[in-house]
Amino acid sequence: MVDIDHQAELIKAGAHVSSRWDKLAFYTRRYPLGAIGAVIMAIFVFTALFADFISPHDPLQTKASASLLAPSGEFIMGADMMGRDMFSRIIHGARISLTVGVASIMLGGTIGALVGLMSGYLLGWFDLLMQRIIDIMQALPLLVLALVMAASLGPSLQNTVIAISIPLIPNVARVVRSSTLSLREMPFVEAARAAGMSELRVALRHVLPNTLAPLIVLFTAQLGAAILVEASLSFLGLGVPEPHPSWGRMLSESAAEYVRVAPWLVVFPGLAISLAVFGTNLFGDALRDILDPRQRS
Amino acid sequence: MNDGARAPLLEVSGLKKHFPVKKGWLSPSAKVYAVDGVSFHINQGETLGLVGESGCGKSTVGRTVLRLLDPTEGNIKLQGRDITHLSKTDMRPVRRDMQIIFQDPYSSLNPRMSAGRIVEEMLRVHDIGTPIERQERVAELFERVGLRKAQMDSFPHEFSGGQRQRIGIARALALNPKVIIGDEPVSALDVSIQAQVINLLMDLQAELNLSYLFIAHDLAVVEHISHRIAVMYLGKIVEYTDKKTLFTNPQHPYTEALLSAVPIPDPTVRRKKTILQGDVPSPINPPPGCHFHTRCPYAEERCRAEEPPLTEFGPDHLVSCHLR
Numbered sequence: 001m002v003d004i005d006h007q008a009e010l011i012k013a014g015a016h017v018s019s020r021w022d023k024l025a026f027y028t029r030r031y032p033l034g035a036i037g038a039v040i041m042a043i044f045v046f047t048a049l050f051a052d053f054i055s056p057h058d059p060l061q062t063k064a065s066a067s068l069l070a071p072s073g074e075f076i077m078g079a080d081m082m083g084r085d086m087f088s089r090i091i092h093g094a095r096i097s098l099t100v101g102v103a104s105i106m107l108g109g110t111i112g113a114l115v116g117l118m119s120g121y122l123l124g125w126f127d128l129l130m131q132r133i134i135d136i137m138q139a140l141p142l143l144v145l146a147l148v149m150a151a152s153l154g155p156s157l158q159n160t161v162i163a164i165s166i167p168l169i170p171n172v173a174r175v176v177r178s179s180t181l182s183l184r185e186m187p188f189v190e191a192a193r194a195a196g197m198s199e200l201r202v203a204l205r206h207v208l209p210n211t212l213a214p215l216i217v218l219f220t221a222q223l224g225a226a227i228l229v230e231a232s233l234s235f236l237g238l239g240v241p242e243p244h245p246s247w248g249r250m251l252s253e254s255a256a257e258y259v260r261v262a263p264w265l266v267v268f269p270g271l272a273i274s275l276a277v278f279g280t281n282l283f284g285d286a287l288r289d290i291l292d293p294r295q296r297s
Numbered sequence: 298m299n300d301g302a303r304a305p306l307l308e309v310s311g312l313k314k315h316f317p318v319k320k321g322w323l324s325p326s327a328k329v330y331a332v333d334g335v336s337f338h339i340n341q342g343e344t345l346g347l348v349g350e351s352g353c354g355k356s357t358v359g360r361t362v363l364r365l366l367d368p369t370e371g372n373i374k375l376q377g378r379d380i381t382h383l384s385k386t387d388m389r390p391v392r393r394d395m396q397i398i399f400q401d402p403y404s405s406l407n408p409r410m411s412a413g414r415i416v417e418e419m420l421r422v423h424d425i426g427t428p429i430e431r432q433e434r435v436a437e438l439f440e441r442v443g444l445r446k447a448q449m450d451s452f453p454h455e456f457s458g459g460q461r462q463r464i465g466i467a468r469a470l471a472l473n474p475k476v477i478i479g480d481e482p483v484s485a486l487d488v489s490i491q492a493q494v495i496n497l498l499m500d501l502q503a504e505l506n507l508s509y510l511f512i513a514h515d516l517a518v519v520e521h522i523s524h525r526i527a528v529m530y531l532g533k534i535v536e537y538t539d540k541k542t543l544f545t546n547p548q549h550p551y552t553e554a555l556l557s558a559v560p561i562p563d564p565t566v567r568r569k570k571t572i573l574q575g576d577v578p579s580p581i582n583p584p585p586g587c588h589f590h591t592r593c594p595y596a597e598e599r600c601r602a603e604e605p606p607l608t609e610f611g612p613d614h615l616v617s618c619h620l621r
Contacts, residue, residue: 187405191468194363195419196392205418209409 027290034286040279047091048098055088059245068262078264080254086264089245090272096246097276100161101226105219108165112172113208113215119173120180121203127177134170142167146229150238160239164226175218179211213291220284224277231273247273304377305338306508307362307395307476312336312371314354314361318581330580331357333532334371336607339476342502344509346523346540348516348555352577354532355512359478362510363395364388375476393423396469400481402461406453412464413439413449419471438467442497459490466497470505478510483518495522516559520544525613528552531588532580534607538614548616550593587619595620 028035047054057075066083069075077086119130137145149163183189184207192202231248233239240246247269254265314332331354339345349355360366362373364380372381380391399405406415413435420431436446442463453461462482469477479498483491499522501507513519519526526543528536528551536549547553554571561568573592578584584591590600599619607617 187399187401188407190360190365191397191399191405191465192407192418193365194392194395194397195422195468195472196389197418197422201422206407210407 027286031286031289033282034289037279037282037284037286040275041283044094044276044279045098048094051092051095055085055091057085057088059084059088059092060243061085068258068265070262071264077268078262080250080262080265081258086250086268089250090247090268093245093247093250093269093272094276096157096240096244097227097230099157100164100230100240101223103161104165104168104226105222107161108168108222109172109215109219111165112169113176113211115169116173116176117180117203117208117211120177121184121199121207130173131177134173137167137170140167142225143229143232146233147236147238150233155233155238155241157240157244160230160233163233164229168222171218171222172215175214176208176211179214180207183207183210217284217288217291220280220287224280224284227273227276227280306341306343306376307510308338308374308377309358309362310336310371310374312358312361312373313369314357314366315369327581330532330583332361333583335529335532335534336371337527337534337537339508339510341475341508342506343525344502344511344523346519346526347510347512347529348514348519348526349529350514350577352580353529354580355514355529356480358529359397359480359510359512363397363478364391365397389423393472394475395478396472396474396476397478397480398462398465398469398482400484402458402465402485403453405465406461408453411450411452412444412456415453415464416467416471419468423472425472434471435467438470441470441501442467443493458486459493462486462490462494463497466494466501470501473505474507476508476510478512480512481514482511484513484515491518498522516555520559528555531577531583533588533617534615535589535617536615537607538611542611542614546611546614548610548614548621549589549618550595550620551589587617 061084063079063083066075066079066085067081069079069083071078075085075087077090079085080089115130115134119127145167146163149166150159153159153162189202189206192206197205227247230239230246231251234246234248235252237249237252239248242249250269251266251273254262254269259266312332312335313330316329316331318327318329333354335354335358337345337347347355347358357366361368364373364383368381372379374380375391375394380388383391406412410418413432416435416438417431420426420434425431426434435449439446439449444460444463444467448456448460453464456464465482482498483494486494495518498509502509509522511519511522520540523540525537525539527534528543528549530551536543536547536552543552544556547556550571551573554573557568557571571594575592578588578591584601585604586602587593587596587600587605590596593600597619603619605617605619607615610616610621
């Protein structure tokens with residue numbers, strides 16, 4: 001005979017979940033990796049927002065006497081060739097990474113959502129044309145496309161954002177288009193038409209908001225990807241230019257010359273990139289499971 | 298009373314809706330004859346039940362009358378005014394007089410809007426009242442359909458199926474329509490809830506002098522709410538008469554079969570059952586002659602060749618069958 005602890009079973013099934021805090025506690029227990037991801041992301045965002053208050057030094061302040069100094073009490077992650085504090089530079093690098101990530105998502109997400117919505121809504125030749133353009137965009141590898149963009153537009157923060165947001169457009173457009181195709185046949189959309197609403201209102205107020213849930217997941221994944229692409233572009237010298245502290249460029253500048261003499265110049269930016277990408281991916285995975293009722297087991 | 302008031306509120310004549318289907322780019326395009334010449338009228342304060350099995354085109358009739366679909370042929374008159382070819386802009390004011398209640402209470406409400414918002418949006422779209430007046434009106438509608446005012450801020454997923462259907466009814470009522478088209482409004486509900494919703498609809502009709510086009514596949518439900526009933530089969534009306542005549546003196550073999558499928562809540566009653574064989578033929582290729590001949594137990598040679606017209610069998614009793 002097996003004793004069933006009903007209370008424990010109910011808690012496991014989430015039956016007690018009522019308030020937001022309970023929900024948070026429940027999901028934390030259910031998705032521990034996601035919770036770790038969420039904590040990493042929270043630290044990442046916090047660091048980016050309050051970089052000026054957290055960093056012990058000015059990230060741009062050079063100090064000849066501190067050149068290539070090993071990690072110590074004053075410079076806990078050491079100093080680079082120009083004697084700039086690595087810890088402060090990494091903290092400020094979070095700001096660059098987050099800016100690039102969020103801005104590229106907003107830019108690419110908005111354009112992609114509009115293209116997808118119009119494509120799924122208007123259908124016909126517009127849809128056909130847009131889908132073929134998207135096919136072409138998807139056929140190009142993301143990094144190569146970003147490289148060409150960055151190379152032709154020149155390295156700057158804005159151009160990096162544009163270069164990274166362009167590969168996002170086809171993904172968002174595809175997701176929004178497919179949701180739109182099924183939503184446009186839903187009775188509540190018909191009800192909106194029967195009420196005499198304009199097609200624009202129907203599309204923007206009844207169809208578009210319902211396509212957003214799958215995008216949230218896409219966006220968290222994109223945040224990680226954007227950080228990585230920015231780092232790669234900067235590594236190749238086509239990303240955010242000096243003197244902005246970019247994790248990718250910190251890595252590239254020091255990798256070749258100083259990896260033997262000052263390995264902390266390579267280790268810490270690398271660690272920052274890995275951690276940020278790892279965190280966003282863990283969080284995105286958990287979010288996908290939570291938002292998709294079919295994934296809840 | 299003048300003539301205009303005595304004319305039917307909604308009059309539909311010779312309505313046809315054909316959907317083109319593409320089979321391949323070389324073969325000639327075929328058509329689905331979803332609705333193939335349907336005529337009926339609804340008077341003020343009256344309910345017309347439209348029955349038929351799934352796929353017979355009854356929902357298409359509802360949507361075409363609302364001009365959610367454009368009719369292929371025929372015309373629709375609301376209060377004597379022909380609305381068949383009105384443009385989208387000209388249709389807008391007309392939409393205040395015609396509303397719809399859907400079958401599925403789950404997919405008919407936008408999951409991202411609160412229940413109150415869903416109802417209020419109807420008023421907002423037609424620029425009715427100030428925000429405060431609209432809130433009051435929505436609260437009034439909520440109470441009228443048996444929901445609590447406090448539920449206005451809840452989202453659709455927080456309601457049960459029956460409650461959701463009530464939200465749908467409140468939405469349909471918001472603009473004070475004259476005709477409400479119920480597209481199987483109770484088919485997706487539990488039997489006990491069905492009765493509640495039907496009673497609500499009948500109370501509203503008595504109170505507001507509403508007219509209903511009540512689409513259903515269940516004769517038992519239609520019997521309760523309708524004044525007159527039209528039976529549809531494969532895009533056509535086969536029998537059209539008042540409720541009492543239909544139930545006591547059905548003339549079309551299809552109506553007969555439908556009636557014998559209505560359950561009687563008494564296990565001791567034995568009756569002759571007419572069980573139809575086979576399926577409804579495809580509306581892409583409707584059979585020649587009488588559409589029903591493939592399943593009709595009485596079919597004769599003539600039924601296979603010649604299409605029976607909808608003719609008067611008795612006073613206000615139309616039947617389309619060669620054998621009557």
